[in-house]
Amino acid sequence: MIQAIAFYLFATVVIVAGALTVSSRNPVNAVMWLILAFFNAAGLMVLCGAEFIAMLLVIVYVGAVAVLFLFVVMMLDIDVAEMRAGFARYWPLGLGLALILAAELVIYGVGAVSIGNAQLAHRVGAIPAATPNIEALGDLLYTRYLFVFEGAGLVLLVAMIGAIVLTHRERKGTRYQNVSRQVARRPQDATRNVDQPVGVGLEL
Incomplete structure (x- = not known):
């Protein structure tokens, strides 16, 4: 009974949050509704017994992707x-x-x-029923769906680089870090050893 109530509660919130994500005219509010939908989808995964997928939703999608969306939306200053x-x-x-x-x-x-x-699990891959879901998922990702998994990682990498490029702005009058100059600097030019006598102040 409690599982049925939790399922209908999570499912209802996911549907409502998804609809508000699409229909919201404020992009910041849309990202907030998207985060709420991810959290409740994680709750549905816990009810299904897929705890690993639930943790992925919370850690990867909420903790990384949704926060990245929110960061980009707030930095772009959308009209x-x-x-x-x-x-x-x-x-x-x-x-x-x-x-x-x-x-x-x-x-x-x-x-x-x-x-x-x-029986969708048997259609995805021939894995014994006694195998834990984390082990079964890893077996499928790194054998049968290896190239798809690598492609998804490449898409996330491109999205991260695109967010950095969009938010990077050159500001006039600002001194930027010169990495090559810092690496080429010798240790004797960076530090100075002083034999400081006792009871005498330091001369700058």
């Missing part, structure tokens, strides 16, 4: 009025894509119900 004008211009295209995705979900859901118990 909300201009963004609303763009939203009004492209809403028919967005609505069409949303209808296509909804139709795909409905068609797949009806197909899954019609065939009964689909």
Whole structure:
């Protein structure tokens, strides 16, 4: 009974937070709703017995990806009025894509119900049922889906570099660090040994 109540609570919050993420006109609020959706999705993963996936959602998506989104949105200083004008211009295209995705979900859901118990775990990979989920996930990621896993890491790396490039701004009158000059400096030029006598002040 408690598991059913927790499932419906987490599922409802995920759906509401996802809808508010898409419909929110303030990008900062949209990222906050996205973080809430990630947390409740992690709760659903815990109910399903996939604790490792739940920790990945909290650590990777909430702790890294969502915070990166929030950092980029706040650093770019987005003009909300201009963004609303763009939203009004492209809403028919967005609505069409949303209808296509909804139709795909409905068609797949009806197909899954019609065939009964689909046993998706056996369709993904032939792993014994006694194998823990973390070990099974690692076995699939680093054998069958190795290139897909590396590609996902490459996409995250490109996103991180893009966020750094977008937020980097040259400021006039600011002294920047010269790494090559610091590395080429000799130790005798950086430090000076002084034989300081007792009872005498230090001369600068």
